[in-house]
Amino acid sequence: MDFPFMKEALSQLFSKSSCAMYPAVPSEAAPGYRGRIIYHPERCIACGMCERVCSGNAITRTVEHLEEGQDKITLTFNLGSCTFCATCADFCAKQAIEFTGDYHMVATKEEDLLVSGSFIKAAPKKKAPAADKSQGCQAPASGGPTVKPRDDGKPVNDPARCVYCTLCARKCPVQALTVDRAAKTWTLDEDKCIACGSCAQACPKNCIII
Amino acid sequence: MFKKLIEESTGKSPWLFHINAGSCNGCDIELVSVLTPRYDAERLGFKLAGSPRHADIVVVTGPVTKQSLPRVLRAISQVPEPRCIVTMGSCPQSGNVFRGSYSVAGPLSKYVDVDVDVAGCAPKPEAIIDGLALAAKILKEKRGRKK
Numbered sequence: 579m580d581f582p583f584m585k586e587a588l589s590q591l592f593s594k595s596s597c598a599m600y601p602a603v604p605s606e607a608a609p610g611y612r613g614r615i616i617y618h619p620e621r622c623i624a625c626g627m628c629e630r631v632c633s634g635n636a637i638t639r640t641v642e643h644l645e646e647g648q649d650k651i652t653l654t655f656n657l658g659s660c661t662f663c664a665t666c667a668d669f670c671a672k673q674a675i676e677f678t679g680d681y682h683m684v685a686t687k688e689e690d691l692l693v694s695g696s697f698i699k700a701a702p703k704k705k706a707p708a709a710d711k712s713q714g715c716q717a718p719a720s721g722g723p724t725v726k727p728r729d730d731g732k733p734v735n736d737p738a739r740c741v742y743c744t745l746c747a748r749k750c751p752v753q754a755l756t757v758d759r760a761a762k763t764w765t766l767d768e769d770k771c772i773a774c775g776s777c778a779q780a781c782p783k784n785c786i787i788i
Numbered sequence: 789m790f791k792k793l794i795e796e797s798t799g800k801s802p803w804l805f806h807i808n809a810g811s812c813n814g815c816d817i818e819l820v821s822v823l824t825p826r827y828d829a830e831r832l833g834f835k836l837a838g839s840p841r842h843a844d845i846v847v848v849t850g851p852v853t854k855q856s857l858p859r860v861l862r863a864i865s866q867v868p869e870p871r872c873i874v875t876m877g878s879c880p881q882s883g884n885v886f887r888g889s890y891s892v893a894g895p896l897s898k899y900v901d902v903d904v905d906v907a908g909c910a911p912k913p914e915a916i917i918d919g920l921a922l923a924a925k926i927l928k929e930k931r932g933r934k935k
Contacts, residue, residue, distance in 0.1 A: 597828045600914050601921070607912065634884045659882035661909040683907035684919045686926070688881070688897075691907050 607679035612662040614680040615655045619695035621674040624651045625751040625774040628666035628675060636660040644698065652696035657683055671774045727787045731773035735764040739785035746777035746786060798844065799931060801833035802924050805843030805867060809860045809896070810886075811850030814910040815877040819847060822920075827913045834920055840866040845923050851879040851886040852894035864900055870930035872923040874904045876916065881905050 598605060607613060629637045636659040642650040655675075667675040685691045725734045733746075733755075742762050747755040754770035755777060757763070778786040804823075808816055822829045823836055837843040840863045852860060864873065873896075878884040880896040896902055903926050906919035 596825055597831070598826060600827055600917050601832070605914050611912075613908075613912075634878065634882070635887055636882075656882065657878075657907045658905055659878055659884055659887070660907070661878065661885055681908065681912040681915045682918055683911070683915060684922055685905045685907070686903060686922070688905065691881075691905060 607681050609679075611679045611681065612664050612677040614657065614678050614683055615660070615693050616676040616678055617653060617655060617693055617695040618674045618676065619653070619697040621672045622651075622653065622695075622697060623672055623772055623774050624653075624699060625671065625772055625776065627669045627671070627751045627774075627776070628653075630751070631665045631669050633663065633665070634659045634661050637666060647700060649699050650696055651699055652694060654692055654694040657691040657693060658685075658688060671776045671779060725787060731775075731788060732768060732771045733766065733773075733775075733777050733786045733788055735766075736785040736787060737764070739783045740764060741783055743782065745780045745782065749776045749780035751776060795931065799924075799928050801835060802844040802872075802920075802927055803835050803837040803842055804845050804847055804920070805837050805840045805863070806847045806849070807856075807860055807863055809848055809850035809856040809880065809894075810853035810892075811877070811879060815849035815879070818910045818913055818916060819849070819876065822913045822916045827917060829917055829920060832917070832921070833924075840864070841868065843867050843871070844927055845872045845874060845920065847874045847876055847920075848880045848896055849876045851883045851889075851892045852896050852899075853891050854893045855891070857893045857899070860896075861899060870927060870933075872903045872927045872930070873900055874906065874919055874923050875902050876906050876919070877911060878907060878909045881907070884909065 624639065626639060629639055636656045638654045638656070640652045640654070642652070644650055662677070664677050667677055683691060725736050728734055742757055742759045742764065744757040744759060747757045751774060752770045752772055754767045754772075756765040756767070775788050778788045806816070806819060821827060823834070840846070846864055846867055848860065850856070875881050875896055879886065880894060883892050883894050886892045904919050904923045906915055908915055911919070
């Protein structure tokens with residue numbers, strides 16, 4: 579008499595269970611797993627890039643005006659609307675959004691799934707309008723190969739290396755840059771600029787200095 | 789005496805009914821993986837029921853489309869009280885990427901009282917087991933209140 583699967587059946591009978599035994603044996607998420615979001619408000623500059631690229635509309639930014647030109651900016655991440663695609667973290671110029679391996683996102687109330695943080699941002703000081711336009715503008719090309727970085731974190735263009743590709747202007751979250759390819763001009767609107775550094779990251783020639 | 793015995797044993801083994809309300813199938817597959825031998829929620833008493841009338845816990849996946857809404861509500865109303873409604877994934881909680889679509893009627897909390905939300909897209913099987921354990925606990929509390 580033939581028992582075709584007898585060997586297999588007997589070996590399975592005495593082998594270890596394939597079950598992960600989860601609640602008794604704790605389990606760690608695999609490296610690179612995108613779980614609960616940690617938001618670092620101290621790094622954030624409220625450029626709004628994360629909000630713009632979010633496909634699930636999970637990120638909301640509220641601005642509360644305090645006295646003396648200060649704004650309290652609050653970013654709220656709704657994990658109940660998040661797809662955990664990490665596009666916001668990829669686009670964040672300041673690495674203020676972090677995805678952790680924490681997958682225990684179980685809640686009985688919707689408020690438990692909100693991750694939020696706030697920081698106070700001082701409004702930029704207004705300079706004399708006549709002075710800042712000329713300073714932000716392109717310097718004559720006869721100058722040295724490098725330009726000095728500014729002390730306020732806003733970008734400066736090195737006209738010797740710049741090819742006027744307009745990538746920086748396209749990446750700017752607040753449309754503070756105007757680049758004209760034909761006229762070969764690079765203009766920064768200092769009142770709009772929030773010093774996020776997106777333009778310098780986008781520059782293929784590394785000619786924007788922060 | 790029999791009633792007490794039945795109540796005790798149903799508390800140990802809550803049966804699930806799974807409703808797909810227009811899900812992309814990601815969460816459905818994760819729920820299946822929870823019930824099959826790798827994560828084996830059946831060893832904790834959770835069992836998939838074929839009919840809503842047999843179920844204690846309703847698991848809803850998907851953003852609740854207009855087509856599925858009357859069927860979802862009908863199936864949920866057939867589940868006997870006390871019942872526990874679990875939303876799985878981001879879709880039934882908020883609509884997720886389908887939010888604002890002409891065919892989406894969600895979120896589910898507009899129509900029924902949701903007890904447990906399991907976030908994630910799709911949630912990890914471990915998170916689903918956590919959510920089901922929480923649902924079983926809530927179910928026990930509801931039974932105690934009913935008595």
